[in-house]
Amino acid sequence: MEAIPIALDGYLAADAEPGTREGTASWRLTCSAGTDHLIEEAVIPCTTVEPELAHALLTERQPGDLLRVTGHLTLPDTADGAIRLHAEALEVLWEAPLLNPDSEATGTTTTTTDPDADRHSAIAALAEALTGLAQSEPGPGQSIRLHISPTGVLGTGLEHCHSFNLTPDQARQLADRIDALNCCPRSEHPDGGIALAPETLADLTALFAGIDLIDLTNAVLKATRPERRPAAIHAMDDMFGNHPDPDGTDP
Template sequence: MDAIPFALDGYLAADPEPGDGEDTASWRLNCSAGTDHLMEEAVIPCTTTQPEIAHTLLTERQPGDLLRVSGHLTLPDTADGVIQLHADTLEVLWAAPVLDGDGDDADTATTTDTDADRNSAIAALADALTSLGQAAPGSGQSIRIHISPTGTLGSGLEHCHHFDLPPALAHRLADYIDAMNCSLDSQHPDGVVLDPETIADLTDLFEDIDLIGLTNTVLNATRPEYRPAVTQAMDDMFGDIPAPEDTDP
């Protein structure tokens, strides 16, 4: 069967292995939700005869790396055959952090609880983004969002997801995040210390305010019967201010 030009995003499922020939390599990509031509979760075998790609995979890449592979997809002639992607180009979309294996072992129970909290948060976010994308799939160009745990992902690929959103929904999502950030910024924690430059700017701002001129302007624009109440309010805010009779009529 003829090979089909194909591009694929997926997480490196295991360490790549040398191929049968010199300067070749084989590996497997775990493809999660969002792939148009494949089922929701699939592991696709890949090979390459490109020396640079083979060298990169065998010496630099590790399980959990998010890769974009393009080349030609060969379909099996029989039902029990194997699909295989022969790669011509390789792009690293995200590199999984390298964990330090020389340190002391962490407490297993604490690590398990932390992982469970992280994985449940990823699942909740994945459900929300999936629902958002299904609500209005849109047409034309889309924006892809990838989420995954940090660290080496050789045993955690089931928690890796990517989603396609139309630009209109991406704008709405950005607005919601901005609103959430504004809410968080308004909750000033105790002990916040302003930097000296900000304090100096605020000091200059208040020193430039002419309280007498401001008072006269406000009271001159206030009906006479309301001036005592306004005077009291401004006195509470700024301290002693001129009485209404001291201002111009």
């Protein structure tokens, strides 16, 4: 069957393995296409006969790396066969953090880590982010005190305790960021960004360009009780700028 040119984005599911011939390698790529309600994942077997590509996969890449693999996809001739992606190029979109940096010096790929050190580094990262959020003065009014620390601290580990004063607006901003994280499937890109296709951007631009503000104002006012129309007109003026009231209502 003819091979299909393709580029796939996915996570390296496990350590790559050397092929049967020198300068070759095989690995599994976990690809996903999901929505807020459904995540569909597929594990694609990949191989390469490119020596440089095989060397990079065997010595530089680790499970969890987000990769863009370009090559040709071979479909099975039978229903019980397996597809396979023959890779010709590789791009690293995101590198998974090393769970044990000492493994580079020893040449091992163990993922064992000290739970306390891992927790302390996570607290330090969170403290740094919160420091950036709370670096401005809280200002007038009541503020919100936020504490983070290791669990079970009784006189030890105090260097890992932090306190921050946030304004209510900053606390809501933090809550919005947490809500956004909770809404993203874990298999999506780590940065949470969504790259829209140029065709989609063009469609959205055409959609918003085609909105008639007069028609929109009419529709809003018709759905608004008469005593609430002045407030609705004022709100639309704040959003779109001053526009004449199509019904002649004096605000």
